[in-house]
Amino acid sequence: MASNEDKQSTKSPPAPSPLRTAKFCQSNMRILVTGGAGFIGSHLVDRLMQNEKNEVIVVDNYFTGSKDNLRRWIGHPRFELIRHDVTQPLLVEVDQIYHLACPASPIFYKHNAVKTIKTNVMGTLNMLGLAKRVGARILLTSTSEVYGDPLIHPQPETYWGNVNPIGVRSCYDEGKRVAETLMFDYHRQHGIEIRVARIFNTYGPRMNIDDGRVVSNFIAQALRNEPLTVQAPGTQTRSFCYVADMVWEFTMVELAETVKELINPDVKIVTVENTPDDPRQRKPDITKAKELLGWEPKIKLREGLPLMEEDFRQRLGVPKN
Numbered sequence: 001m002a003s004n005e006d007k008q009s010t011k012s013p014p015a016p017s018p019l020r021t022a023k024f025c026q027s028n029m030r031i032l033v034t035g036g037a038g039f040i041g042s043h044l045v046d047r048l049m050q051n052e053k054n055e056v057i058v059v060d061n062y063f064t065g066s067k068d069n070l071r072r073w074i075g076h077p078r079f080e081l082i083r084h085d086v087t088q089p090l091l092v093e094v095d096q097i098y099h100l101a102c103p104a105s106p107i108f109y110k111h112n113a114v115k116t117i118k119t120n121v122m123g124t125l126n127m128l129g130l131a132k133r134v135g136a137r138i139l140l141t142s143t144s145e146v147y148g149d150p151l152i153h154p155q156p157e158t159y160w161g162n163v164n165p166i167g168v169r170s171c172y173d174e175g176k177r178v179a180e181t182l183m184f185d186y187h188r189q190h191g192i193e194i195r196v197a198r199i200f201n202t203y204g205p206r207m208n209i210d211d212g213r214v215v216s217n218f219i220a221q222a223l224r225n226e227p228l229t230v231q232a233p234g235t236q237t238r239s240f241c242y243v244a245d246m247v248w249e250f251t252m253v254e255l256a257e258t259v260k261e262l263i264n265p266d267v268k269i270v271t272v273e274n275t276p277d278d279p280r281q282r283k284p285d286i287t288k289a290k291e292l293l294g295w296e297p298k299i300k301l302r303e304g305l306p307l308m309e310e311d312f313r314q315r316l317g318v319p320k321n
């Protein structure tokens, strides 16, 4: 019944703006990346810029992103960088929107919770408004946090989650859930072409060194000869994705032991207090992605960690012995 109603109310996509379909610009694809100066955003920009038919516009407010991540593209004729906060409307003529903008590390997103939820709700609303106006396709980077502390393991796309609506993480996980709702409502009501990617704990070069997330913490701690801080109980799991890839499930103790073994065997592992609402386990069911997209992870944690170690060594000025 619901699906029939869905079908009836889904409109065909709005036509792209006449400016974008004019002959003179048909050959190039103009792509907006919000949060493009961030960790995942800047890797995406690298990939998009490899295609000579792409023009890339990045918007970022540099709250957690950095111009340094885009150094190689600044001044490139197919690249533009705009300082802009997505909670404010933006008008640009584009064909595709990759909407990544939002602080993603729990310490950053909890630091200004109201701003985080505004970014998720108003930011996504603004980008959907833009997509509707110019007829662009839009992708939202959502998160494994939409599953909260999941009661089903591993998590299929169809799982609705177990989320605390009034907790300290809600600004992010409920914020992303509303953002997903907005995406599907704009699709049903206005025919916008949408994609939603639920990203699981990604790590790799260019993460902020003091980002606060577990992989960057452990690597920076190992390189600084500080104890690896496993938050209790340490048996909670995450499924780590190398930034060019994905997904391997580990407990935090296993991760700490791997970082110790690979990066600094002398470092100590200590157990410290955890934060509220920390999910006890998380692992995506990737059956559908394998079947429909032909996608599966390739880079194992033991291969990905050294690549991130190399980047952190350079930025921390810690040479390899």
Ligand SMILES: O=C(O)[C@H]1O[C@H](OP(=O)(O)OP(=O)(O)OC[C@H]2O[C@@H](n3ccc(=O)[nH]c3=O)[C@H](O)[C@@H]2O)[C@H](O)[C@@H](O)[C@@H]1O
Pocket (backbone or CB within 6 Å): 104, 105, 106, 142, 143, 144, 145, 199, 200, 201, 202, 212, 213, 214, 215, 217, 218, 229, 230, 231, 232, 236, 237, 238, 252, 274, 275, 278, 279
């Ligand atoms: O990537 C995801 O899927 C989502 O989840 C992450 O949230 P979380 O999994 O809590 O990320 P971390 O802060 O890296 O924590 C992972 C686990 O490591 C533990 N941890 C964290 C830091 C540390 O120093 N030690 C430690 O044991 C935490 O208790 C937690 O159980 C991030 O908030 C989001 O960027 C993202 O959307």
